[in-house]
Amino acid sequence: MKHNIVSVSGGKDSTATLLLAMAWDVENLQAVFADTGHEHPATYEYVEYLEQILEIQIQRVKADFSFEIESKREYVKTKWPEKGVSNSVIENALAVLKPTGNPFLDLCLWKNRFPSTRARFCTSELKVKPIQQLFYPILEDGHMILSWQGVRADESLDRKYLPECNEVIQGLYNYRPILKWSAKDVFQAHTDMGIDPNPLYKQGMGRVGCMPCINCNKDELKEIAKRFPEEIERVAEWERIVGLVSKRQSATFFTSDYRGHGIHQLVEWSKTVRGGKQYDLVEQMTGIEACSSAYGLCE
Ligand code: SF4
Structure with missing residues (x-):
């Protein structure tokens, strides 16, 4: 038997992938959401919204450390x-x-550090492995799984040359049906199916995932701090807790370097221009910002 399993993150690409699977009415369709414990509340609400409007159950999986x-x-x-x-x-x-029951925090307590762009253990521990736990019993029963992934070639060089479909292990295939789509195509699919995108896209977020993601750029951090200061305070508290588990009694969400030490100093750096030496004077003097949605969705 073939199982079609769509990984839903609450972001636009995985939502479009789910919409496509539903439009094609594929057999044995399942949707799964790996809860990192570090998502914005709007994303949790959005996953519930998708369940209601699409009349599909989205299974939550959570790592336990x-x-x-x-x-x-x-x-x-x-x-x-x-x-x-x-x-x-x-x-x-x-x-x-x-254990706190929050997968992201518990992972950092176990590792006594935060993940980083060089040590990106968060994706495998918080997303890949919990979803794989769902796959194993199906594969062991001799069934085939098509794992639908909302990945697009124009997102990064790593993704540019990915195949649309490849076998991972016997019976398990990664399938990337929107690989050649643009961001515009993805939003168009939402419109065509009468589905709202995650509201975070209209609030300046270029991508939806952990809040913040370890890969977040300077502008995204600035936007997060401005719009969602409570998320910054949560991370600051996590830095305090994880710091207590480290021998140095210090841990920072982003790597400490010329930008500063700890989330609060990184937020201050994010407000600067020209290598962090000068605040963005144009914005401060005029109060005018460029469209804050990376996809031009601001109204
Ligand atoms: S969204 Fe970012 S922080 Fe979250 S698991 Fe993925 S890489 Fe890690």
């Missing part, structure tokens, strides 16, 4: 004293080394 955190506790208790780590640092770490 309870076992890893328990192992880490044991390691901190038994090995850190041997390594000469001070009692106060060990006490601080043990005070917070407990």
Whole structure:
């Protein structure tokens, strides 16, 4: 039997992919959403909106790092004293080394650091592996899975040369039906099917995913801080908690460098131009900004 499983992130591309699968009325269609615990509330609401308007159930999957955190506790208790780590640092770490139920935060507690563009373990731990857990029983029963992915070639060089379909392991195929689509095509599909895009696109977000994503650029960070300061405060609190688990008693969401240390300093840097030395005077003097939606959706 063939299973068509669409990974839904709440973003425009995966939504368009789901719309396409529904329009083609494919057999055994399932939709799955990997909840990182680091999404904007609007994205959670949007996934519910899709369920209601499309009359389809979107299965939520969530990574669980309870076992890893328990192992880490044991390691901190038994090995850190041997390594000469001070009692106060060990006490601080043990005070917070407990599963919170938030996958992103728990992952960082386990790793005692945040993911980064060089160590991007978040995607595999929070999205790929939880979705794979769903695939294994189906494959073990001898069924075939077409894993639908909302990936577009014009998003990046890495994606430009991806095949439309490839076999990953026996019986499991990655399928990218919108590979050749433009962002405009994607939004057009929403319009054609009478579906609203995630409202975050109209609020200056070029992409919808973790809030913020470790790959977010300067302008996106600036926009997030301006529109959703509560998300910045959440990350600042996470930096405090994850910092307590590290031997250095410090952890930052974005790499510390010339831009600053910690999310608050990075937000200040995001408001600057010319390599971070000068605030954006044009915007400050005129109050006029360019269209804040990267897709021209602002009204
Ligand atoms: S959206 Fe960004 S932060 Fe979230 S899992 Fe993907 S790469 Fe990591």
